[in-house]
Amino acid sequence: MTKTISFILNGDEISCDIQDHWTLLHLLREELGLIGTKEGCGNGECGACTVIVDQLAVNSCLYLAADVQGKQVQTIEGLAVHTGSLHPIQQSFVDNGGIQCGFCTPGMIMSAKALLDKDPKADQEAVKHALAGNICRCTGYVQILDSVAAAGRQMAKNQGEGAAAAKDPGTITQQSMNKKAGEVIT
Amino acid sequence: MKPFTLLTPATVEEAVALFGQHKETARYMAGGTDVIVKVKEGWMGPDYLINLKKIPGLNDLHKNEATGELSIGALVTHAMLEQSLLIRNAYPIIYDAVSNIGSLQVRNMGTIGGNLINAVPSADGAIPLIALDGTALLVGPDGERSVMVKDLFVKPYETVLTPGEILTRITIPAQVPRTGSAYIKFGRRAAMELPLIGIGVLLVVDEDLSTCTRARICLGVAGPTPLRAVKAEQMLEGQPVTSDLLTGAGKLAAEESQVRDSVRGQAWHRKEMIRVQVRRMGLRCLDIINQKARQA
Incomplete structure (x- = not known):
């Protein structure tokens, strides 16, 4: 069955027609063309499809598109600002070699972001606990953990400078929430 | 799909x-x-x-301060339980069990009610609720009924729910003072893995902080459904709890279990781990009880 849903995607309000059985992953990749979010196992075991819905990291391959009605969704595409500067977590993955083939990276970064947004000072155990559902088959876990730790330090520093909101494009501001997009896809 | x-x-x-x-x-x-x-x-x-996600109230988690009863809506997610200070402080056995179900992404979506209804022999969520003498409230075409969580399971993937019935909430009776509880998901790794064996222990002791007045030993992946090692529990009740007595209870629990060989592990290994972990979880219960007694 087709229905129309409205939600906030990376800060922009959108509405689109969906089928009941579509997953959020299908909606993002196949209908909206946001292919940064990856499909690995399709069963919630690998974490490659991780996105953030209302501040919570979820497997978009198991999340029904219909369930994002009225919610805020963040994907990897929402992290870098349009001028090209990367989010501190993305920059940290580049700087610390947290990327090998790159397939798990968007999911890793979204899991890390859900954690660091709440607690940039999360210790390594907390990082491991939060990232346990993200599998890297290149097995570059040490560099990934280093990247998240360094990003956390940077984000804590930014927060300390009171600049977090300005430097974090992934945080949805009131202004962007109020933006009227009214864009209808399909 | x-x-x-x-x-x-x-x-x-x-x-x-x-x-x-x-x-x-x-x-x-x-x-x-x-x-x-x-x-x-x-x-x-x-x-x-x-x-069922949009039904108001089904994801409500609260303790009735007047009666001491804990009420867990069936749609409460594992992550909500994991992050609740009430659960972490007063119901450590629930915290231990839910904090390693799947991954955080799964725990942010998956619910305690769904975990029960799925009725896998390894259901991490079921063990603590059985140990805590939890009751499930079922609502169906013929009205409401209550079933003890321990009686919910028939066989793998099958519960006593009749067609159309919905599990709406789980209630846990008020905890007696001097209660300790702990769970271990034992396996090669905790995340994204089913346990080789799941062991939950709950102990209540007398004012002497030693004599056991109630014992619950609950096992996952030890039979077709989550089960209680009742003989091992009886061995502890009425006795001063010591490391040796817990070793004996562990042995008895291993004998009572219906473990088998599977791709994940061998029956003999599972039995050994029940023996060891019942003792360890029992000791952890005593630690919790003693720690609370010192704080009081």
């Missing part, structure tokens, strides 16, 4: 009525972390999915 129509009732009654309308062509869905996988894999192919 096979297409289906998603129905989103606003009340439990409406959900039950929708099921009555569509019968076996409909399935209920809570967090979706099991149902969606089964639909994707073709293990089930409902024409209608009845989404």
Whole structure:
């Protein structure tokens, strides 16, 4: 069955027609063309499809598109600002070699972001606990953990400078929430 | 994935009525972390999915301060339990069990009710609720009924729920003072893995902080359904709890279990781990009790 849903995607309000059985992953990749979010196992075991819905990291391959009605969704595409500067977590993955083939990276970064947004000072155990559902088959876990730790330090520093909101494009501001997009896809 | 129509009732009654309308062509869905996988894999192919997530109150978690009863709505997610200070402080056995279910992404979606209804022999969520003498409230076409969580399971993937019934909440009776509880998901790794064996122990001791007045030893993956090692519990009750007595209870629990060989592990290994972990979890219960007594 087709229905129309409205939600906030990376800060922009959108509405689109969906089928009941579509997953959020299908909606993002196949209908909206946001292919940064990856499909690995399709069963919630690998974490490659991780996105953030209302501040919570979820497997978009198991999340029904219909369930994002009225919610805020963040994907990897929402992290870098349009001028090209990367989010501190993305920059940290580049700087610390947290990327090998790159397939798990968007999911890793979204899991890390859900954690660091709440607690940039999360210790390594907390990082491991939060990232346990993200599998890297290149097995570059040490560099990934280093990247998240360094990003956390940077984000804590930014927060300390009171600049977090300005430097974090992934945080949805009131202004962007109020933006009227009214864009209808399909 | 096979297409289906998603129905989103606003009340439990409406959900039950929708099921009555569509019968076996409909399935209920809570967090979706099991149902969606089964639909994707073709293990089930409902024409209608009845989404329970939008029913107000089903994800309510609270303790009634007057009665001391804990009420866990069936749609409470594992992550909500994991992050609740009330659970962490007063019901450590629940915290231990839910904090390693799947991954954080799964725990943010998956619900305690769904974990019970899925009825896998390894259900981490069931063990603590059995140890805590939890009761499940079921609502169906013929009204409401209550079933002890320990009596909920018939065999793998099958519960006592009749067609159309919905598990709406789990209630845990007031905890007696000097209660300690602990759970271990024992396996090669905790995340994204089913346990080799799951062991939950709950002990209540007398004012002497030693004599056991109530013992619960609950095992997962030790039989077709989660089970209680009743003989081992009886061995502890009425006795001063010592490390040696817990070793004896562990041995008895291993004998009582119905472990078997599977791809994940051998029966003899599972028995050994029950023996060892019942003692360790028992000691952890005593630690918790003593720590609380010192604080009081």
